[in-house]
Amino acid sequence: MRISELSSRCEVPIPTIKFYLREGLLPRGERSGANQASYGELHVRRLRLIRGLVEVGGLKLEVVRRVIDALDDDSVSLHDALGRAHSSLMPPPVVVGRPTHTPTVHVDALLRRWGWSLHAGSPLRAALAAALGALEQVGRPMSAEALDGYATAAADVAALDVDQLPADRTLAVEAAVVGTLMREPVLLILRRMAHEDRSSPQIGRRASPRKADEEPHRPDQENSKKRDDAL
Amino acid sequence: MRISELSSRCEVPIPTIKFYLREGLLPRGERSGANQASYGELHVRRLRLIRGLVEVGGLKLEVVRRVIDALDDDSVSLHDALGRAHSSLMPPPVVVGRPTHTPTVHVDALLRRWGWSLHAGSPLRAALAAALGALEQVGRPMSAEALDGYATAAADVAALDVDQLPADRTLAVEAAVVGTLMREPVLLILRRMAHEDRSSPQIGRRASPRKADEEPHRPDQENSKKRDDAL
DNA sequence: CCATATTAGATAGTGTTACTATCTACCCTG
């Protein structure tokens, strides 16, 4: 297919596609003349991946490039590809704010408690310490209980994420990266929905306040965990 | 206190503080002369909030402004302040990519299943539809089961978030907004940690591969849900 | 009490990011 078809199928303007080609985010099409090149399904997939990571995941192009490079490099294992994505993702929210000397004590304790092993230079440790430190700075530190609750939820969704990965290595890596990055907004949006629902009845400014016993419920199976409706 | 002390206490350069003052993100200090103004603890709190939202939360200043305006406006309820924050937060990831005609059918079904009520114009509905649509586009659609699992986790952390809110309205609104926005990175980082831990042993490129039965465990209480270690 | 540093406030400049526009061939199609 030609560039115009690639453009229309992915709803990305041609100049933007050319920009991605220049930047090496999208591989060149197969040349068939001085001014002709043909693109295939790979390009469609790749282009949609780029747009998804940028628009839905909010990633910067530099990060997208690193993720894509990891995908294309057959010598990179799934774990390393994920680690690379994490390393690329973390600096922005973390390196800022000075060489944060926030102690990673709480973080290490949490990791030990959960038996989680991170590779030595993982930026996640410092990132979590920084995030918790910032919460303390604004006077809303997270309790160990809240942190454990968050870790429980994180472990639960992580278990769902590694489910049903394809057999092929390239596809598996792509699926893992996509699952890690592009499902984040889903989790955040659902959390905000739950917040909005929970904040609605308590304040009582809404037209149809929900009755207290009509509280949010689980659709079916599953236990209901500890429930603490403060506020 | 003078601007230099505010600067050192919050580790924010003076020109940046002046910039925030110009932009109305930070209220002016109390003037005590043609070139003197004094700042108080409110300014410290506010400045740390701004930096936290920007650095940890990754918010744009325009969004921070709207959140802060909601905090300062006593006529804005907690629910509306949250809704305003959500509205400010969503457009970037959503409005992009053209007038997304993604059907919100699945989303509406999920909301009905969970009994969640969003206010009519909430951008969260469209945002979720867009996020799910993007996942389909890259060939990794989320199953209803995975979505329900995510919703369960989201509901769990949301319950933790509305816990222990202060009585004072202003503080409660601030706590809710901070909790919603600044705890997001914590959840995402924990999820990535769980991913990294899970992807580590399977591939077996690490120096000390964990034995299969030494799988991740819950620190104490709680059930262990269904466990699916594909990959 | 005066030299130096600091401050308020305004205006203008900078660096980054992610495109977008334009240009010069060239070539394919009707």
Next chain:
DNA sequence: CAGGGTAGATAGTAACACTATCTAATATGG
């Protein structure tokens, strides 16, 4: 064989978040 699409290169733009500089006034230490 004209008109439009195409490749690739160069340059321009818009948004964002600061950062630098300037003026005039004031605080402060020796």
